[in-house]
């Protein structure tokens with residue numbers, strides 16, 4: 038018997054385990070492949086290692102004198118060797134020993150839920166006293182294109198772990214994985230063709246996507262916008278032939294490998310979810326304290342299943358729509374006897390269990406729960422969920438209409454002030470949690486680890502009978518998931534963003550002002566590289582006078598974004614930001630330029 042069982046030892050599972058053990062509980066973690074998960078061996082680390090040398094070379098070549106010192110070309114074999122080091126040669130001894138030193142028991146094998154609080158690992162039965170956490174992550178999604186599966190396509194795994202560089206690489210999709218890998222493989226010597234059915238990086242600010250598209254084309258990549266593959270065939274000689282259409286014409290592309298990068302599917306197919314009333318193969322939906330409330334079909338853009346639509350019930354949110362969600366042990370804000378909220382903002386069912394999954398509108402029209410922020414074209418700024426036609430978000434949460442009310446499903450305040458909500462079911466109760474990719478809130482390592490820290494601490498608090506503070510920005514809340522998700526896309530140029538895009542702000546009905554500035558016009562940028570090409574955008578909530586979104590596109594902007602994350606998470610008033618003086622002459626001076634462009638009230 039363990040206090041907590043975690044299924045999946047990716048970055049998220051490891052962090053949950055760490056927090057609960059640090060809180061004095063016992064924990065077991067179950068892993069069927071490598072401790073460290075996708076991020077360590079087939080995603081973040083190896084892909085960034087594939088990109089880094091070329092980025093450094095570009096930076097040197099952007100300086101006339103330093104350029105003279107570069108006498109040779111990039112060595113692809115050396116890049117792959119360094120990548121191997123960063124993937125720990127696909128061995129997890131280091132991370133397994135870390136688990137041991139942290140006091141976490143590791144059970145290798147495939148985990149399945151047998152019944153509430155019981156997990157089976159290849160025949161071994163494990164019991165959890167307090168909680169089971171699903172942190173099983175996600176895998177690459179393959180579309181149903183005739184002949185594709187039989188053609189042994191690359192997914193992000195093969196792209197990240199390739200042992201040689203294909204002469205010709207075709208890529209289906211033009212999102213984050215596709216553009217990063219197009220950047221990497223073009224620099225390593227491949228002739229790359231990108232099929233950008235929905236445009237290049239449709240979820241980011243269009244100016245940033247345009248800069249990346251231009252740069253990909255300049256580096257020899259063929260970017261076919263609006264094009265999709267309708268059939269794929271690998272011949273006996275190993276060449277892959279893709280039949281491609283842009284809607285009006287049909288052509289054929291020959292390649293040595295085809296990479297499919299069109300999004301992710303949750304690792305929940307063989308997890309025993311059916312034993313507890315959930316749908317195998319579906320994303321797990323969670324409430325604001327990451328308790329599992331239901332499941333939604335897999336795949337980008339999938340609408341929530343009808344069964345999991347909220348039912349009318351529960352109580353009126355308090356005036357500001359915020360506050361804690363009640364825990365079963367009485368932590369947080371408990372509903373009063375008549376079912377109304379004491380302390381404000383929490384939704385609860387009659388039995389005092391949480392009934393408030395989804396999004397609560399706050400008085401200021403901000404999202405207070407669930408889901409990510411969509412851009413106008415229906416893509417998500419932080420990567421992840423897509424709103425379906427009915428306005429619901431596949432990753433949970435809802436869209437706020439202009440008047441600050443919820444558009445689409447989710448938690449809709451009814452005319453009589455009652456609120457629809459889908460809380461944990463009798464099956465999932467207060468013992469089943471989901472964190473990281475598998476809950477489809479934000480598919481990024483740092484955000485999953487943020488969830489893990491909050492969740493681990495909340496499980497400890499509940500186990501001790503202590504209060505759980507999952508009010509917005511509370512210790513156990515994951516508020517940044519909706520308001521302040523940073524992401525760096527390591528293309529050329531880099532795109533660093535946090536918070537909403539202009540299109541997402543518009544879709545949310547926020548009253549914002551969009552401020553743009555030419556990043557290349559900053560003194561520090563001109564020094565940084567000859568012909569520095571970049572753009573900065575700041576989005577200010579005109580009602581609250583705080584920044585709600587920033588996107589920077591330009592060489593080496595990755596390290597600039599944390600300032601914006603702090604400004605957004607800290608809700609630093611614009612007036613105060615005038616006192617945050619960027620050093621001269623740095624690229625960060627763009628902050629001053631953006632403020633000047635916004636204007637200082639006299």
Ligand SMILES: Cc1cc2nc3c(=O)[nH]c(=O)nc-3n(C[C@H](O)[C@H](O)[C@H](O)COP(=O)(O)OP(=O)(O)OC[C@H]3O[C@@H](n4cnc5c(N)ncnc54)[C@H](O)[C@@H]3O)c2cc1C
Pocket residue numbers: 044045046047048049050067068069070071072073074075076077079080081082084085146147148149172173174175193197214304307308472473474475479480481482483484485
């Ligand atoms: C190519 C690529 C590049 C990326 N780059 C970045 C980046 O630069 N920065 C960033 O923030 N994010 C990046 N991401 C996203 C990042 O990889 C994920 O968000 C992150 O790995 C999610 O962590 P996780 O712990 O939820 O899941 P995972 O890392 O997927 O780990 C889940 C673990 O659970 C195990 N597991 C699954 N089912 C079971 C079971 N039934 N029993 C036992 N074990 C099980 C798996 O084997 C795996 O080890 C990238 C993704 C891709 C595909």
Ligand SMILES: NC(=O)c1ccc[n+]([C@@H]2O[C@H](COP(=O)([O-])OP(=O)(O)OC[C@H]3O[C@@H](n4cnc5c(N)ncnc54)[C@H](O)[C@@H]3O)[C@@H](O)[C@H]2O)c1
Pocket residue numbers: 180209210211212213214215217233234235238239240265298299300301337419420421480481524525526527
């Ligand atoms: N640097 C980073 O932070 C980083 C790097 C890589 C991946 N990731 C994360 O990993 C996740 C997966 O990345 P991804 O690139 O696979 O997904 P994505 O959601 O970023 O992009 C997928 C793209 O494929 C398109 N698409 C969907 N179905 C299609 C189809 N049938 N045919 C053609 N195009 C189709 C979509 O319009 C979308 O633009 C993302 O959530 C991303 O944030 C992060």
